[in-house]
Structure formats: structure tokens, C-alpha cells
Amino acid sequence: MSNEEFKLVECPRDAMQGLHDFIPTQLKSEYLNLLLQVGFHTLDFGSFVSPRAIPQMADTAEVLANLDLGNTTTKLLAIVANLRGVEDAVKHQEIDYLGFPFSISETFQQRNTNSSIAESLNTVEEMLLLCDQNNKKAVVYLSMGFGNPYGDEWNYEIIEKWADILVSKGVAILSLSDTVGVSTPEKISSILPKMIDKFNKTEIGVHLHSAPNQRFEKIEAAYNSGVKRIDSALKGFGGCPMAADDLTGNIATEDVIAYLNSRGENLEINMDKWKEAVVLSEKIFG
Template sequence: MQEPIKLVECPRDAMQGIHDFIPTQLKAEYLNLLLQVGFNTLDFGSFVSPKAIPQLKDTAEVLSMLDLSQTSTKLLAIVANLRGVEDTVRYPEISYLGFPFSISETFQQRNTNSSISQSMDTVEQMLTHCDKAGKTAVVYLSMGFGNPYGDEWSTEIVQHWASALVEKGVKILALSDTTGVSTPEKISTLLPALINRFPQAEVGLHLHSTPEKRLEKIKAAFESGCQRFDSALKGYGGCPMAADDLTGNMATEDVLQYLKAQNIETGLNMDKFHEAMQFSSRVFTGA
């Protein structure tokens, strides 16, 4: 029997680049609704410098307002350095620590103010902290489909860094397209290669896309054997560190529409999903 597809909802990614501060209470209300939908994981916040991502400076406060009593959804928080790791492992409510490991040297510096080799050291220390705290590391292979900076990219480079991370003990890899440069061809080449090469790891996709290219990428992902997929309601979001123009997330409703058409059960509470869809317009006013 095939394992159910793990759907990861990413309100953190949706919110982080929005200029106007979203009130803490509003964030918590939205996240509490999403917790009732039944996603596998909720990428809800980040413990990074408030100077870097001011929108998420209230993550700890938001966390204290979440009702986890009626949900099976696990919480994931993003970290960018060892201090963030140490801050995050103190919270028993958080199951996953996500770290953006870029295979583009330029983006690693822009995103985490560190080199690729320094980031590998951070990953090692994060794995140690996670083991001690009973948490799991999720490492994003960001710029996994290319980059806008002219840094060298190839499928061999992707596999090299994936291999290095798995050898260190990373159990979950998310092949990530931060600027929307992935294509169905690249997805159908790269994803099966990583899944087949690293059976001991869970390999997922975190894609960004312009609206008109979402469905072809979703189709390529699931036809390539994707069992873990990141998305955000209405495709809001993007990485403010990556480029001047934010390229939105994959829209969760498009993912669900595709899965429904393939008769793939998600087990989500669709009433709560539609409620969250309506509520999202209050959170992302003007986004």
C-alpha cells in the first residue's frame, strides 16, 4: 500500500516577504485554522534575525497562541544559523527544524550570511541538537533547479550536495526552486534521481512558480513520484532574499485539485480548508 502524500502548508513562506506587519493575533487565528485542515506539516514561522525577516519577529509569541490539542499536524520552523537552532529546540511543540542549504554560493551568502562550507557545519550542529531534543531536521536544497546569479548549476552538483547532506545524517531533503526556474523536464529528471539514489531519505519538493506554470509543475512532480510537497494557500509568498521580484509559492488549491482529479485521497478537512481560504484574504490584504 502506498504511503499517503505528505502535504506541507507554508504560511511562513507566504508571509515573510510582506512589507506591512501582519498583527500577531491575526497570524495566530490563521494558523489555528490551518491546523484544523489536517496537513502533515505546517511551516509556521522562523527563528531568524528580526532585521532579516521583520515579519516573523513574533514567531515565539504566535507559537504560544496556537491550539495543538485537536490536530495531528506537526510544526516546522525555519532557522538560518546555530543561534536559531538553539532558540528553536527549546520549544517542545516544534517537531521540525528547516534549514535553507543553497547550492548557489551567492544565495547562501544572501540568505544566511554564510558560505556553503560554513552552512554544512551548521547542518552538522543542527543534526546534533535535533538528536538531543528529539526533533527532525529538514534541509532545503535551495536554488536546486538553477539560480539567477550565474553560479554553476548541474544535476551532478545537486546530487553531490544531496549526497553530502544524507551522509551527514539528514533524513528529509526538500529540493527547492526559490525563483521559479524549475521546469517539468528538470523536475522529472532530478526528483526520481534523488529518490532512487537516497532511499534512506525522504525527498520532497518546495517549488515556486508563476501562476500560469503551476499546474505543469505539479503534474511533473507527482508523475515523478513526489510524496512530500510544499505549497501555500492562493500561492502567496516568495523569498525576499532571492530576487527583487517575489515568485509565489505553489498554490495549495491547485495541488488539491490535481490530486482530486487523480483520485488521490488527501484526508484533509475541506470545510476547514475553505474556511482558511476565505480567512487568508484578511491576512494577505494588499499582498
Template sequence: MSTRTESFNNPIKLIECPRDAMQGLHDFVPTALKIEYLNLLLQVGFDTLDFGSFVSPKAIPQMRDTEEVLAGLDLSSETKLLAIVANLKGVEKAIKYKEITYLGFPFSISETFQQRNTNASIAQSLNTVEEMLNLCDKHNKEAVVYLSMGFGNPYGDEWNTDIVSHWANELVQKGVKIISVADTVGVSTPEKIIEILPPLVQQFPNIEFGLHLHSTPQQRLEKIEAAFNAGCTRMDSALKGFGGCPMAADDLTGNIATEDVISYLNLTGTQLNLDMEKWGEAMMVSARVFG
């Protein structure tokens, strides 16, 4: 594997995603343990922590205590909080909390997955995005829209790069400023990453594009390298690569492992300014969270 050794021109935003890592666990993680784990991650120095979600507890029971978890977080660091919402009810809950900076919405370019994940069509979800943006403006929040199934889907729904570009354009026209192209089920490849991301960045220079990739351990490093070679400046990942979307498949494909992202960026000479002692403590506590 080749490695770029120069520093990147743009600052890299690392988004740590314990919410995505935990949401598919069958055994409920006690609220106090979630708080302990998240408070350590908050001290590491990531740009953003994807900490919880305001969704139906029937759909994602692991996240039913998001409001209680939020109340126990130490927000003395500069790390910002992101919460996932799946409908306007979730948006209306999340915007009440001044501690939350970002509301993340999964907008799938696969009709099958949009119905499966949010019980709404793509057309209905586009309307939800528009209403979410209006509420975010009124309540001083920022919206992050995930272009879910952005690298393909397991349902046989049509996918190509023109479809990705079309829906990115639709979101930009609605006023979305941050778009994260999301893999969801691990079908991204280095070739697809390099094919998709640079044209989007070129077409929409004022939009912040990120990547939310899922991967088997064997493919992580090649995807990380492709992402940063493609100009990625916003990367989602999770400690040890835990997680996956329980609404997408029975066999979860884990997240990109944060430690692999850190290792790669260190090799490039990128200054991350992370507290690796706190990171080590979080790694130890993760054993109690994930078993």
C-alpha cells in the same frame, strides 16, 4: 494536460507554508491575526505546517513574533509544526519548544545565495547542518534541509544535476534524513523536475525527498503534474500561491498554490482526508492576512 487516475502507492505529505507566504509582506501582519489564520490551517489536516522562523528580525521582520504566535496555537490536531532556522542561534531557540517537530534549514547549492540568505558560505553552512543534526538528536527534533536553488539560480553560479546530486550526497553523509529540493525563484520546469527527483530517490532510497517549488500561476499545474509523476511524496505549497523569498529577488515568485495541489490529487483518486470546511474558512481569513 494528462492526468494520472490511479491512487499513489505512498502516502502524500502536504506541507502548508504560511510562513513562506507571509515573510515577504511589507505590512506587518498582527500577531492575533496570524494566530487566527494558523489555527484554521492546523484544523485542515495537513501533515505539517511551516508556521514561522527563528531568524534575525532585521532580515525578516514579519517573523519577529514567531514565539508569541507559537504560544497562541491550538495544537490539538495531528498536524506537526516546522520552523525555519538560518544559523545555530536560531536552532538553539527553536529546540526549546517541545511543540515544534521539525527544524528547517536552507542549504543553498548557490554560493551567492547562501551568503545572501544566511550570511555564511556553503562550507560554513554544511558545518551548521552537522551541529544542527546533533542538537536535533539531543532534543528529539527532526531536521529538514532545503536544497535551495536546486533547479538553478539567477546569479550565474554553476548549476547542473551532478552538483545537485553531489550536495544531496554530502547532506546524507552528514546524517540528513529529509531533503526538500527547493526552487526558490521559480526557475524549475517539468523537465528539470523529472530529471532531478527520480535519480535522487533511486540513489538514496532511505531518504525522504520533497519538493518546494515556486511558480507563476500559468506554470503551476504543469509543475504539480511533473512533481507527482516523478514520484514526489512530500510537497510544499501555500494557500493561493502567496509568498516568495525576499532574500532571493526583488520580484517575488509565489509558491505552488495548495488548492491546485489538492485539486490535482483529488483527480488522481488520492485520499487526502482534509477538512475542506476549515480550508474554506482559512481561505476567507487569508483575505485579511494578505489584503
């Protein structure tokens, strides 16, 4: 397995977005600037969404202006949920990726983006066009990809159907997303190899949520499935405020780093900067 291919995506946006108390812009920026020094492939740093929906991310443009991008190779990803968000995000040349949560659960698509799956497909098409015109790449998350708590139908065929449609529209990066922690090593091991095999020209990643005691087995299942792109958040903070009240956290980045190191992956992570970020995170997450 070649080392340089592995893409670690650190997700402070996902970690912070559900926090009740507003994190001062300066503190957010300081935290992100430290994470930019660690050596991740991508930083999911903020979102251009309605401040009524996610008040914590209302200052994303301001935070972006405070980021020191002069001495980092880390790329920036911002989440968008509708066309207005896409239009706002593409104005910023510092942003490399736009991420869109495309739920394969109709109930969650309505809850999360206030639109149907069909309407969201139109948004993705517009996003792809605007990304092309503005030198950005689109990342589409197959949200509720491992099942959903609403009783909406879920099976592998549904995942594949929507992946097929999205790839045919021109999506080059798909990330299978858990959102509520219903993924299991068995589901990961059965779904991901089939996805990677079928969509072999598409970058397939995972964005998993997990209870702490299940993290390692999920990371291992994803790695053994051949995934080369993993989303995680420092200490496993966060979860989706649109999905559940009792948040199941993200996969913890330190667990991903430890696991990948144990498998001989050369991650080129600056552990000194990482430790500084861990210390500073206590000011944000308590």
C-alpha cells in the same frame, strides 16, 4: 500508490515573510489555528531568524504560544538560518521539525544566511546533533536546486554531490527547492526520479515556486516523478524576499489538492476549514 504516505506541507511562513506591513500576532495566530484544522501533514508556521533580516517573523515564539495543538495531527516546522536560530527553536517542544535552507548556490547562501556553503554545512551538523538531543527532525532544503539567477554553476552533479554529503551526515529529509521559479516540468522530471532512486532511504520532497500559469504542469511533473512530499501555500502567496524583488509565488495549495484528488489520493482534508482559511487569508494578504 498508498494514500497515507502523501505529505502536504502548508507554508504560511513562506507566504507571509515577504509582506511589508507587519501582520498582528493575533491575526497570524488565528490564521495558523485555522490551517491546523485542515489536515495537512506539516505546517511551516514560522522562523527563528534575525528580526532585522525578516521582521515579519519576529513574533514566532509568541505566535507558537497562541497555537491550539490539542486537536490537530498536523506537525509544526520552523525555519532556522544559523546556530542561534537552532538553539532558539529546539527549546520549544511543540515544534517537530527544523528546516534549514542549504543553498547549492554560493551567492544565494551568502545572501540568505550570511554564511558560506562550507559554514552552512557546519551549521547543519550542529543542527542534526541538537535535533537528536531534543527529539526533533531536520529538514534540509536544497535551495536554488533548479538553477540560480546569479550565474553560479548549476547541474545535476552539483545537486547530487551536496545531497550525498548531507545524507552522509545524517539528514533524513531533503526538499529540492526552487526559490526563484526557474524549475520547469523537464527539470523536475529529469532530476527527481534520479534523486529518489539514488537516495532511496531518504525522504525527498519539493518546494517549488511558480508563475500561476505553470503550476499544474510542475505539480504533475513532481507527482509523476514519485515525490510524496510537496510544499505549497494557500493561493500561491509568497516568495523569498532574499532572492528577488518581483516575487514568484509559491505553488498554490488548492492546485495541489485538486491535482492529487484527481489522481485518487486520499488526503483527508477538511474543506470547510480550508474555505474558512481562504476567507481569513484576505485580511492578511489583501
